[in-house]
Amino acid sequence: MTDDKDKQWTVLESEYLIRRPWLTARRDWVRLPNGVENNEYYVLEYPDWVNVIALTEDGKFIMERQYRHGLRWTGYEICAGACEEGETPLESAQRELHEETGFGGGEWTHLMTISPNTSSVNNQCHCFVARGVKRVSAPHQEATEDISVHFLTVDEVRSLLLHNEIKQALMLAPLWRYFAEHHLW
Structure with missing residues (x-):
């Protein structure tokens, strides 16, 4: 079994694009464990x-x-x-x-x-x-x-x-x- 921590991405920067009661969108700039960076990874935030x-x-x-x-x-x-x-x-x-x-x-x-x-x-x-x-x-x-x-x-x-x-x-x-x-x- 592998340790999941070696799969985690590093967030280099984060920016909220919209914050509304039913729509919160964030753009993250992330670095993958293999070194590749993605400066446009989008995450939608909601309550459970x-x-x-x-x-x-x-x-x-x-x-x-x-x-x-x-x-x-x-x-x-x-x-x-x-x-x-x-x-x-x-x-x-x-x-x-x-x-x-x-x-x-x-x-x-x-x-x-x-x-x-x-x-x-x-x-x-x-x-x-x-x-x-x-x-x-x-x-x-x-x-x-x-x-x-x-x-x-x-x-x-x-x-x-x-x-x-x-x-x-x-x-x-x-x-x-x-x-x-x-x-x-």
Whole structure:
């Protein structure tokens, strides 16, 4: 086994190109271990993200449908959002589920932590499973959120997965893992 430190790049210079609440871009000038320099390596900075595979007390998957402007596409997703400062990933996941769907409680487990893109993005996505959640209030969606909440069976979610009707990779990874681990094929 090799030491990963011998693979690390040296940052010679760093410059922020834009710093906005939902877009922070940095240009690094880096030196690779072999001596090659790249003065235009771009990194996008984000807070960590969370997503939740939420199952109601009767075993239905809580899915959301919303428009995504990047692809100009409306589709199904699991609950997701950003970690806010001072929150643990679990607290963020619980808050997002409550805000977006009005559901809470249940038994929560951490499923996995994944990277949106290890080469150019600095954050991670913490994925949770929440079993036995129930409605605790009405949703409290932000003004920019237009989310409809749906309750789908295992068969319906499986069909979405098999027919490429969920596009977000950070949601597909935990869903596929959940289905594999629970032998839902």
